[in-house]
Amino acid sequence: MVKNGSLFRRRKALIKRATLLHAIRQFFNTRGYLEVETPHRIPAPAPESYIDAIPSGDWFLQTSPELCMKRLLAAGYAKIFQICRCWRQEEKGNLHLPEFTLLEWYRSDSDYRDLMEECEALVQSIAAGTGSGEYLSFRGQDIHLSSPWERLSVEEAFKRFSPISMGEALKNTRFDELMIQDIEPCLGREKPTFLYDYPAERGSLARLKKDDPTLAERFELYVGGLELANAFSELIDPEEQRKRFHSEEAYRRAMKKRPYPMPAKFLMELEDMPPSAGIALGVDRLVMVFLDAKTIDEVVTFTPEEL
Amino acid sequence: MYSSADLRKGLKIIIEGEPYLITWFEFSKPGKGQALYRTKMRNMITGIAIERTYRAGETFEPAQMDERKMQYLYREGSNYHFMDNKSYEQIVITEEALGDAKNYLKENMEVGILLFNDRAIGVDLPNFIDLKVIKTDPWLKGDTTGKDFKPAIVETGFEIRVPPYIEEGEWITIDTRTGDFSSRTKG
Numbered sequence: 001m002v003k004n005g006s007l008f009r010r011r012k013a014l015i016k017r018a019t020l021l022h023a024i025r026q027f028f029n030t031r032g033y034l035e036v037e038t039p040h041r042i043p044a045p046a047p048e049s050y051i052d053a054i055p056s057g058d059w060f061l062q063t064s065p066e067l068c069m070k071r072l073l074a075a076g077y078a079k080i081f082q083i084c085r086c087w088r089q090e091e092k093g094n095l096h097l098p099e100f101t102l103l104e105w106y107r108s109d110s111d112y113r114d115l116m117e118e119c120e121a122l123v124q125s126i127a128a129g130t131g132s133g134e135y136l137s138f139r140g141q142d143i144h145l146s147s148p149w150e151r152l153s154v155e156e157a158f159k160r161f162s163p164i165s166m167g168e169a170l171k172n173t174r175f176d177e178l179m180i181q182d183i184e185p186c187l188g189r190e191k192p193t194f195l196y197d198y199p200a201e202r203g204s205l206a207r208l209k210k211d212d213p214t215l216a217e218r219f220e221l222y223v224g225g226l227e228l229a230n231a232f233s234e235l236i237d238p239e240e241q242r243k244r245f246h247s248e249e250a251y252r253r254a255m256k257k258r259p260y261p262m263p264a265k266f267l268m269e270l271e272d273m274p275p276s277a278g279i280a281l282g283v284d285r286l287v288m289v290f291l292d293a294k295t296i297d298e299v300v301t302f303t304p305e306e307l
Numbered sequence: 308m309y310s311s312a313d314l315r316k317g318l319k320i321i322i323e324g325e326p327y328l329i330t331w332f333e334f335s336k337p338g339k340g341q342a343l344y345r346t347k348m349r350n351m352i353t354g355i356a357i358e359r360t361y362r363a364g365e366t367f368e369p370a371q372m373d374e375r376k377m378q379y380l381y382r383e384g385s386n387y388h389f390m391d392n393k394s395y396e397q398i399v400i401t402e403e404a405l406g407d408a409k410n411y412l413k414e415n416m417e418v419g420i421l422l423f424n425d426r427a428i429g430v431d432l433p434n435f436i437d438l439k440v441i442k443t444d445p446w447l448k449g450d451t452t453g454k455d456f457k458p459a460i461v462e463t464g465f466e467i468r469v470p471p472y473i474e475e476g477e478w479i480t481i482d483t484r485t486g487d488f489s490s491r492t493k494g
Binding site for chain 1: 312333334335336337338339340341342343345360363364
């Protein structure tokens, strides 16, 4: 017997993980996406109220490759994807690791609705390619993957599953709490669900809806109650983006968080960016869904505690 | 002081002056939203269970417990009497505060008494304890009904499920954390 029995028993999960990574690359390669790698260590993360970067010297470990990916879009790379490690301070739980793997992809001349379709195609193609077939068994439910998946607006989800409306939840600062306790567990049970059109303040890098600027063109993908991906129609107005960064950074500083410098090069190049859409999908969680795993710890080689 | 990021199952904290044990914990964070630390807790004095959700950056006072070795003397209604063998001081713990521990208390047994602000709020038992079976049905040899366990009553009056081969008068080892039969006591 080997000394590290729990690592030995993770073999099935690690093989599945490798298979999924291979299937993801195959999907994007056949669709004409360019695989890119951007630096993990960056001088200026995008300021976001509730996401904290881990300092690395005078710089930071990336919380997402988003800004570098958008600089590539702005420079004319129209379809790009990346699978990379990201770090977020103090995120540890059954569904969170401070170091985790994101898949991000971006396409120009597209919006968030195009990405919903591409999400469906990606997960269906992985399921077909890895022998899972047309449905996934996850958390005691059989989730059918056939198109179209459920599309539910955030406002409608509050009406359906929460005791108060989205507007009231925002006013009482109970939006996150109700989302976690009342809404998320009901999403993606029979088919995966796209929860879309978030309040504008919940998408600092997202484009607002033309016919209702209180809402952002953003969606999250849920499978069996688990949040798998977050997507936007990207904001491409540099002045608006600068304003939003300043307001997020002001909140961060008021909360006594470590200040970030403004991502100046990104803001300067943003005006070259064509209308685009981008998405981040948690690879560890995707593996969890395909393996019916209860915790994220089961699908990685080592957790921080095991090092 | 603990902060939200320290919360985990098994931690003991003070809420409104009373000690609570965290019995369930989950870190949650909706996309782009704030971190929420969800807990279920049990009041260590009253036994009442509550659910609380906290945000990042909240602070908690640790519930400091002292432990004192004492001898269990006797029960009087729902009051259980214990004595410190050195000072001969006697204390009373109620049935509610004892919780499942009452199932394993035998007269003259030495246990650790948990004290919070000098108030006795529970006992700390060994993980495994040996007790004598005082009543159980005999094992019918050749019984092939496939029943794996049968009820038995041990000397404290506690009813437990045991394998069919355990007979009256035998000693068994019980896991006090789960209340389950562990093995026939050796020796």
